[in-house]
Amino acid sequence: MRKTLFSLLAAAAALSFAASAMAEQKTLTVYTYESFTSEWGPGPKVKAAFEKTCACTLNFVSVEDGVALLTRLKLEGAGTKADVALGLDTNLISEAKATGLFAPAGIDTAAVKVPGNYADDTFVPYDYAHFAVVYDTQVFKTPPKSLKDLVEGDPSQKIAIEDPRTSTPGLGLLLWVKSVYGDKAPEAWAKLSKRVLTVTPGWSEAYGLFTKGEVPMVFSYTTSPAYHMVEEKTDRYQAASFSEGHYIQVEVAAMLKTAADKDLARQFLTFMISPGFQDIIPTTNWMMPATTPSQPLPSAFGTLVKPAKTFLMGSDEVAKNRQAWIDEWLGAMSAR
Amino acid sequence: MLTTAERRRGLAGGIAVLCLVALFVAAAVSALLAWDAGASSSRLFSAYTLSVLRFTLLQAMLSTALSILLAVPVALALARQPRFAGRVWILRLMALPMGLPVLIGALGLLGIWGRQGLLNQILAADGRAEPVSIYGLSGILLAHVFFNLPLAARLMLAALERLPAEYWLLSTGLGMKRLSVFRFVEWPALRQVSGGIAGLIFMLCATSFTLVLVLGGGPAATTLEVAIYQSLRFDFDPPRAIALAFLQICVTGLVLAAMTRLPVPETTGTTAGRRLQRPDGAAWSARTADTLVLFAATVFLMLPIAAIVASGLKADLWTLVTSAIFLQALRTSLEIAAIAAALAVAASLGILAGRGAVADMKHPPAVARGLSAALGATSALVLLVPPVVLGTGWFLVLRPWGDVAPYAPALVAIINALMALPFVMRVLAPAVETHRERTSRLSASLGLSGWSRLKRIDLPVLARPLLTATSFAMALSLGDLGAVALFGSSDLTTLPWLVYSRLSSYRTHDADGLALLLAILCLGLAALGTAGRREVGHD
Numbered sequence A: 001m002r003k004t005l006f007s008l009l010a011a012a013a014a015l016s017f018a019a020s021a022m023a024e025q026k027t028l029t030v031y032t033y034e035s036f037t038s039e040w041g042p043g044p045k046v047k048a049a050f051e052k053t054c055a056c057t058l059n060f061v062s063v064e065d066g067v068a069l070l071t072r073l074k075l076e077g078a079g080t081k082a083d084v085a086l087g088l089d090t091n092l093i094s095e096a097k098a099t100g101l102f103a104p105a106g107i108d109t110a111a112v113k114v115p116g117n118y119a120d121d122t123f124v125p126y127d128y129a130h131f132a133v134v135y136d137t138q139v140f141k142t143p144p145k146s147l148k149d150l151v152e153g154d155p156s157q158k159i160a161i162e163d164p165r166t167s168t169p170g171l172g173l174l175l176w177v178k179s180v181y182g183d184k185a186p187e188a189w190a191k192l193s194k195r196v197l198t199v200t201p202g203w204s205e206a207y208g209l210f211t212k213g214e215v216p217m218v219f220s221y222t223t224s225p226a227y228h229m230v231e232e233k234t235d236r237y238q239a240a241s242f243s244e245g246h247y248i249q250v251e252v253a254a255m256l257k258t259a260a261d262k263d264l265a266r267q268f269l270t271f272m273i274s275p276g277f278q279d280i281i282p283t284t285n286w287m288m289p290a291t292t293p294s295q296p297l298p299s300a301f302g303t304l305v306k307p308a309k310t311f312l313m314g315s316d317e318v319a320k321n322r323q324a325w326i327d328e329w330l331g332a333m334s335a336r
Numbered sequence B: 001m002l003t004t005a006e007r008r009r010g011l012a013g014g015i016a017v018l019c020l021v022a023l024f025v026a027a028a029v030s031a032l033l034a035w036d037a038g039a040s041s042s043r044l045f046s047a048y049t050l051s052v053l054r055f056t057l058l059q060a061m062l063s064t065a066l067s068i069l070l071a072v073p074v075a076l077a078l079a080r081q082p083r084f085a086g087r088v089w090i091l092r093l094m095a096l097p098m099g100l101p102v103l104i105g106a107l108g109l110l111g112i113w114g115r116q117g118l119l120n121q122i123l124a125a126d127g128r129a130e131p132v133s134i135y136g137l138s139g140i141l142l143a144h145v146f147f148n149l150p151l152a153a154r155l156m157l158a159a160l161e162r163l164p165a166e167y168w169l170l171s172t173g174l175g176m177k178r179l180s181v182f183r184f185v186e187w188p189a190l191r192q193v194s195g196g197i198a199g200l201i202f203m204l205c206a207t208s209f210t211l212v213l214v215l216g217g218g219p220a221a222t223t224l225e226v227a228i229y230q231s232l233r234f235d236f237d238p239p240r241a242i243a244l245a246f247l248q249i250c251v252t253g254l255v256l257a258a259m260t261r262l263p264v265p266e267t268t269g270t271t272a273g274r275r276l277q278r279p280d281g282a283a284w285s286a287r288t289a290d291t292l293v294l295f296a297a298t299v300f301l302m303l304p305i306a307a308i309v310a311s312g313l314k315a316d317l318w319t320l321v322t323s324a325i326f327l328q329a330l331r332t333s334l335e336i337a338a339i340a341a342a343l344a345v346a347a348s349l350g351i352l353a354g355r356g357a358v359a360d361m362k363h364p365p366a367v368a369r370g371l372s373a374a375l376g377a378t379s380a381l382v383l384l385v386p387p388v389v390l391g392t393g394w395f396l397v398l399r400p401w402g403d404v405a406p407y408a409p410a411l412v413a414i415i416n417a418l419m420a421l422p423f424v425m426r427v428l429a430p431a432v433e434t435h436r437e438r439t440s441r442l443s444a445s446l447g448l449s450g451w452s453r454l455k456r457i458d459l460p461v462l463a464r465p466l467l468t469a470t471s472f473a474m475a476l477s478l479g480d481l482g483a484v485a486l487f488g489s490s491d492l493t494t495l496p497w498l499v500y501s502r503l504s505s506y507r508t509h510d511a512d513g514l515a516l517l518l519a520i521l522c523l524g525l526a527a528l529g530t531a532g533r534r535e536v537g538h539d
Helices: A002-020 A043-054 A066-079 A090-098 A147-152 A168-193 A203-211 A224-231 A262-272 A281-285 A315-334 B004-033 B047-080 B087-094 B102-113 B118-125 B137-162 B165-173 B178-206 B210-216 B224-234 B238-260 B284-313 B317-322 B324-360 B366-384 B387-401 B405-446 B450-479 B482-487 B495-503 B508-529
Strands: A027-033 A057-063 A084-089 A124-136 A159-162 A196-200 A217-221 A237-240 A246-256
Touching: A027 A066, A027 A262, A043 A057, A043 A262, A057 A066, A066 A084, A066 A090, A066 B224, A066 B387, A084 A090, A084 A262, A090 A168, A090 A246, A090 A315, A124 A168, A124 A224, A124 A262, A124 A281, A147 A168, A159 A168, A159 A203, A168 A196, A168 A203, A168 A217, A168 A246, A168 A315, A196 A203, A196 B210, A203 A217, A203 B102, A203 B210, A203 B495, A203 B508, A217 A237, A224 A237, A224 A281, A246 A262, A315 B047, B004 B238, B004 B324, B004 B366, B004 B387, B004 B405, B047 B087, B047 B137, B047 B178, B047 B224, B047 B238, B047 B284, B087 B137, B087 B284, B087 B508, B102 B118, B102 B137, B102 B210, B102 B284, B102 B495, B102 B508, B137 B178, B137 B210, B137 B284, B137 B405, B165 B178, B178 B238, B178 B366, B178 B405, B224 B238, B224 B387, B238 B366, B238 B387, B284 B508, B317 B324, B317 B508, B324 B366, B324 B405, B324 B450, B324 B495, B324 B508, B366 B405, B387 B405, B405 B450, B450 B495, B450 B508, B495 B508
Parallel strands: A027 A057, A027 A084, A159 A196, A159 A217
Antiparallel strands: A084 A246, A124 A217, A124 A237, A124 A246
16 A cells, blocks of 8 residues: 555656756746637647747646636736736736736737727737627527516526626626616616526536526627537527627736746737737637637628627726625525 | 553554644645735625525535435445345445536436426426426535435445344344334444534535535525635635635534534444344345335436436547547546545544544543544544635645645645545544454454554455545545646646536537546446445455
8 A cells, every 4th residue: 555655646746847847948938727728729729829930938827717817826926937927807907907917018909909998008908709698599589689688588588697706707797787787787686586597606507507408598608609600510509689788808918027038928919919829719719809810700700799889897997896796796686 | 452552653643643634724724814915805794694604504404414314214225135236336326426526416417307307308298387496405405415315325334234243133033123123223323423424414515615506596595615715716815715714614613513412322242243144134025115215216316327428428438538638637637536545544544543542541631532532523624624725825835935836736635635534534433443342352362463463353354444435535536626726737637627627618518528437437436445345244
């Protein structure tokens, strides 16, 4: 028994040492979220494309999601090995700035075209998508046409949503309802709660319930149907277009003050908004590119919902009110 | 009946385990407390916290009571029919829920009990318009029973099987009725273990996270664990997280203390170690009743698993199994699980040695009694320390020494070992204590000690509980996502992590396939843990 234990410990140690032994070449370390670096995510292709142009090694370190990414940077502080953080969303920017860890990008971002007039000198957008209710066309012939329709619709037709306490889409829906209903948001939530089948901790759980057929609507993105059309060749799942407009999620990246080679980091950010990176995004990250890509998007993207109006709250406003609005949400949702 | 040296070694072992566990937890907690989060933005003891606490305790108590009550007939039936075709497979099946990532288990349950599940399809075909909804407290209870009934039943069965085989012969010889057998033989044995099992299940349910959110139907169903996760992940307010964790440990600890303080009579008896036979189970009526109970339990457990298998088979399993990332995740998962299991078993043996040494003293001094109590509490309460707290805390502890990534596998293994400790203790403690009662005098009079005692007396009897405990711990570690999620980096990919990562990039089919593979792996481990089960009793 003891012998096995030792050999296992030795194996684990060997595994770790192998990981820390790195190449001597110039390296750029990018912290990002897990689905970015997974084998179908943009990560592998981005790495190959960037390494061709930079004579360097691009290292991804991935954590669970954008929130975990910021937490990780807070934990590491000025001692972080990250040169670039990629994958924060606009709601986190205020908090991210407060850490004082980030440096202005200092690159030309004129090519970036993101709805909702987002602009920042530090955090550069690389993709976006509008939040949307995605529904199963085999169940719904007439999907809700507006947020009001969703709130006031037939309570026997259920939706799965995410929890704003634990997930970014959950927070997105909270902000969307707040943007549309303002002070009347609690009443809207009280009504909507009758339609809510369940509130999941994250997007994956809700979407899992949806694709298993347990619930005919889920809170997701306008781009979700593109995945099913391109990868599964089915147009069964569609996003509902809401007449009030849609709330947007913009994903951004920024350079850290402590970046070892600032020029290399800047080179990466420039690459990030160039076609070499942007062409990869749509069919790997399933988001809309932040600049005009060099090739036309797959035809499936042409059929996606294009919101007439975009909602986006300033991240300072979100940071200031988040707790109060979550409390309000808890009150309205728990009352049913 | 221990020699002075043995007693000293036992005490040293107990103290060492206690110190190591305490140090590991304290280091994480103090690192988090030292973190300056600025002014904590939200009040700790708000009406919200109180309602969350109330719900946490309510659902945990109901879940525990239901799991235990429903497990009793299952354990009794399994014990009364020691030899029938497929028995060992029912036992192995019971090890499955524990090794499944909770989300997969939840989706499997919904495949049967959900709005579009089997039950509602049958009801709809029968002309019922409105589907039966389990979301809310009922869904949470259903899921907790699904995950914990098998655990309770297995542990109770072990207690029944430890009873001397002579008891059953004697009770038949005396012509005892079913009720009398239960009252005088089975119940005392179950009572001895049920407090501990209830405590274990209570902790699991009180700290339940994903199940409660997914099946609870809304934020009214929230546990303290959710609040801790939120304050550490989303708000990044470590002192608040620690305060909530303390609240969780204190309140749950109080309930546990009340639960385990029920007086427990000793039921060990001497035995000639004859082959276990249950003449009382041979009657036609007994066989029918037991078959019905086991059939119902198997169907209840099997249907959700069948749903998981059915969706898993839709995946391209061959491509999955041969992909490099799967093989890497498999290797990492098995390594972590093996180390975690070894650590948990070693720690349990240390704790048992310490407690054994104290129990052996005629008049143990207060310090020794304190040590024994502390050892008991450590092994019971460590499950209440949220892995997210341990992980984040240790991240801060290790930070000054450079990159944390190389330590991540070791940390995950240690955290998994701590989580498995209470399970391993539930398996090993009764076995070791009963064994010691039965053999210590004999070994002492034969002058057997140390290695030869271990080889000739202990291992032949304890090998099986040790194996069971190891497979328990490994399954638990294999199914655990929590500890890994914190460190998540491309170097540390485990199987549950892979399942979630597939789910988070739309690849549901792959996730289903991976979940099926994970289930097969757990079944394999369970087979390992129940190896030789056919040989009930020792010939």
